[in-house]
Amino acid sequence: MDFITTLINGLSIGGIYAMIALGYTMVYGIAKMLNFAHGDIIMVGGYTIYVFLNMTGHPAIAIITAIIFCLILGVTIEKVAYKPLRGASPLAVLITAIGVSYLLQSLAQIIFGSAPKMVTIFNFGTKNIGGLRIQISTIVTLIATIIVMIALSLFVKFTKMGRAMIATSEDKDATQLMGINVNGVITVTFAIGSSLAAIAGLFYLMKSPSLTNTLGSMPGIKAFTAAVIGGIGSIPGAMLGGFLLGIVECISYSIPVIAPYTDAIEFLILIVILLVRPTGILGKKRREKV
Amino acid sequence: MALLEVKDLEVYYGVIRALKGISFEVNEGEIVTLIGANGAGKTTTMQSVVGLIPARAGHIIYDGKDITKLPCHKIVHLGMTQVPEGRHVFQELTVYENLLMGAYMRKDGDIKKDIKGIYERFHRLEERKNQIAGTLSGGEQQMLAMGRAMMCKPKLLMLDEPSMGLSPLLVDEVFDIIKAFNKEGTTVLLVEQNAGKSLAISDRAYVLENGRIALSGTGEELMQSEEVKKAYLGG
Numbered sequence: 001m002d003f004i005t006t007l008i009n010g011l012s013i014g015g016i017y018a019m020i021a022l023g024y025t026m027v028y029g030i031a032k033m034l035n036f037a038h039g040d041i042i043m044v045g046g047y048t049i050y051v052f053l054n055m056t057g058h059p060a061i062a063i064i065t066a067i068i069f070c071l072i073l074g075v076t077i078e079k080v081a082y083k084p085l086r087g088a089s090p091l092a093v094l095i096t097a098i099g100v101s102y103l104l105q106s107l108a109q110i111i112f113g114s115a116p117k118m119v120t121i122f123n124f125g126t127k128n129i130g131g132l133r134i135q136i137s138t139i140v141t142l143i144a145t146i147i148v149m150i151a152l153s154l155f156v157k158f159t160k161m162g163r164a165m166i167a168t169s170e171d172k173d174a175t176q177l178m179g180i181n182v183n184g185v186i187t188v189t190f191a192i193g194s195s196l197a198a199i200a201g202l203f204y205l206m207k208s209p210s211l212t213n214t215l216g217s218m219p220g221i222k223a224f225t226a227a228v229i230g231g232i233g234s235i236p237g238a239m240l241g242g243f244l245l246g247i248v249e250c251i252s253y254s255i256p257v258i259a260p261y262t263d264a265i266e267f268l269i270l271i272v273i274l275l276v277r278p279t280g281i282l283g284k285k286r287r288e289k290v
Numbered sequence: 291m292a293l294l295e296v297k298d299l300e301v302y303y304g305v306i307r308a309l310k311g312i313s314f315e316v317n318e319g320e321i322v323t324l325i326g327a328n329g330a331g332k333t334t335t336m337q338s339v340v341g342l343i344p345a346r347a348g349h350i351i352y353d354g355k356d357i358t359k360l361p362c363h364k365i366v367h368l369g370m371t372q373v374p375e376g377r378h379v380f381q382e383l384t385v386y387e388n389l390l391m392g393a394y395m396r397k398d399g400d401i402k403k404d405i406k407g408i409y410e411r412f413h414r415l416e417e418r419k420n421q422i423a424g425t426l427s428g429g430e431q432q433m434l435a436m437g438r439a440m441m442c443k444p445k446l447l448m449l450d451e452p453s454m455g456l457s458p459l460l461v462d463e464v465f466d467i468i469k470a471f472n473k474e475g476t477t478v479l480l481v482e483q484n485a486g487k488s489l490a491i492s493d494r495a496y497v498l499e500n501g502r503i504a505l506s507g508t509g510e511e512l513m514q515s516e517e518v519k520k521a522y523l524g525g
Contacts, residue, residue, distance in 0.1 A: 160394065167380050167391055173342055174378040179366035179395035179442065 005132050006254045007247065012138040013207065014246020015145030019200040020223030021230065021238035022152065023193030029169035029233035030189045031086075033093045037077060037100035039220015041194050045070045045201030046211045047108055050119050059121050067198045074194025075187055083183070108213035116210040121202065141203045148199065149239055152192070156235060161188060169233065222249075225270045231283025240281060245269070291354070293318045293446055293477050294339070294370075299348035301331075301338050308334045310501040311348065316446065321468070321478040323488040323509070325522055326498035332481040333375050335498070336450045339479075340372050341365045352446070367395060370446035375454065375481075377435040381424030385415050388423050388434055392441025401441070408437040411467070429460040436467060440476075447471060448479045453487065465491055485522035489513045497522075 020042065027035045045066045052062035081100050085093050124136030156162035167175040168185045176182055197216075204219055205211060222245060230241025245266055252262040273280065292315035301309040309331050316322045326332050337343040339350055341362035350358045357365050380388050389408060393401045409416035412433045418426060423434060432452060439447055449468065453461040465487050472478050472491075482488035489495055492509035497518060505517065512518045 160390075163383065163387055163391060164394065166382055170380055170382055171378050173337075173362075174374060174380065175391075176342065176362035177340065177366060177372050177374065177378075177439075178391050179363050179371075181361075181363045 002254070005134060006250045008132075008134060008142065009138055010247035010250035011243060012141045012145075012246070013249060014226075014243035015142055015149075016200050016203050016207070016219065016242075017223045017226045017245050018239045018242025019145055019148060019196045019203075020219055021227040021242045022149075022235065023196050024224050024227040025230070025232055025235060025238040026165070026189050027193050028227070029235075030165055031078075031082070031186050033082065033090065034097060034224075035082075035190075035193075036094070036097040036220075036224075037104060038193065038197060039216035039223070040101050040104040041070050041074060041197035042201040042204060042216035042219060043108060043211075043213060044073060044104060044216075045198035046119065046205050046215050047112060048198070049121065049202060049205065050117055050211055053119065053121065062121070063199075063202055066201065067195050070194045070198035070201075071191050074190045074197070078187065078190040083186075105213045105217075112213065114213065116212045119205050119209050119211050121206060121209075137203075137206045141206065144199070144203070148196065152196075153235065161185070165189060222266065225266060228280055229270055229273050231280030234280070234282045234284070237280055237282035291318075292316060292351075293353060294479065295349075295351040296335075296339065297349045297351070299335070299338060299350065300346045301334050301343055302346050308501055309338065312498070312501070312503050313348075314496050314503060314506070316477060316479050318445075318477055319472075319475070320493040321472050321480060321491055323480045323482055323492040323495040324498050325482055325485045325488065325495060325512075325518075327521075328483075329500075330498040331501040332498055333450055334501075336372060336375075336448055336479075336481055340370065340448065366442065369444055370448065371439050371442045371444045372448040372450065373432075373435045373439045373452060375450040377428075377431045379423040379426070379431050379434045379438065381422070383423055384420050385423055385426070385434055386419045388438050389415075389441050392438035396441075396443065404441060404443075408440065411470075412437055428455050429457070432456060432460070432464060433467075436464075436471075440471065444476060446477045446479060448481075450481045451483060452480070453482065453484045461487065485518065486513070489518075 023038050024035065027033065048066035048069045049062045052065045053059060056062065077100055081096050082093060085096060122137065124140065126133055126135050156165060164175065164180050164185050168182050172182050223242065226241035226245045227238045229244065230237030248266060248269060249262055252265050253259050258265065294316040297313050298311045299309055300307065300311050312335065324332050324335060334343060338345050341360055345358050349356055352368060352370060355368065357368065380391060383391065389405050414430050415433055415437060418430065423431065426434060452464050456464065461484065468478055468480065469491050480488055489509040489512055495507065495509050495512050496503050497505035497512065505512065505515065
């Protein structure tokens, strides 16, 4: 029975990782860059929720404001910091992304200080379901992430913009020859990725309500690991990698002997998968044109 | 008046001058071909006209409008598109979705009807409409790339090496299709290494050598030209 609880917890934290990983993987697939500031969008989402929750007292208003704010922030970062570097060396873009990450963390520290803020968004408590003691927030997280992922998959598969995203990730020149503004597609990608990060921030705070300016670092790195394990650039890969990593994490935590080494175990899995399948579990080998 | 007019176009890759000031024009309703050896600048010319490679100097005038500095997607909106060298179909999308991508910027209600029209011309595409394009053969991908471009309803269709890597039978089919598109009112700018076949269907042609126009004339004239015969027609 304990194992089932662990599994549900794993799926729930995995869902959060998956949602963040989607932002990494979509941006990588479409803009061909690693947006290392993505994790910090989670933190910004957290602080936005904190501020608006204190101001209005309505969780719904706080959450919606956080999503909109992160969306605008993500799009602005892309326009101001990354777009001028399109065509520049990947290293320059990577360093810029790391710079943006530090900028966001430092701004948060200047504005809110370095003492952790406790944020209680919802008070769901726990429930006994068939003899299992499960936190309601865990179930809510799991259901919400699954809904978001289904919605995103449907969007990519069945809308014009979704197809344009697949086309852009595959072949920018051919996409432009269809009359599609590739920069517009990249903007939409950042908008979606950043909104998902805000939602992930909400669920992450529900799990660990202590808010600091480095809140996004660990889940950001874990989600990036998940995206690479699943195959960076692949949307189903990010989902699979996220859930996989979440389950491994919770199982590892539940075994006292190895619990302290949980993070190491997760990154070890990354190394092993990269050795066995360098493109990740669902990553495709791309035919490079010479 | 010329539908497309290229004046003294110069293109650089870094410090290398790939196009050294070329001029040519395409009139409405024509089939115009650029022939030339590997590295002569044919693909560079095509990509520069459609805005994928920036021009360093010169002008590209389409339909009376200077498009030299426009980004590719805006040029496509003006009514020209290109079947790129190497086909570049969207490998992860199905045949049907590829055709839909071709109609991306269209807002009229004839898209379904036009896809049917493409299927009637290319029966193989209909048989494989739900197949992922990456699994098609080279010939089928060429048909799909051409069908996709026609879904844009271009006034000017540019084709870069459409016969490359195809069997002789398919090469004939490709040239028949280009002729048919042209008869239906599409102006065609063609780049080819298969000089014989392309000159035969061309109203006019230009010979590109080392980034310059070396010769020009009607398709007929160039086919008779000794220089062309020796260099490109294997005679």
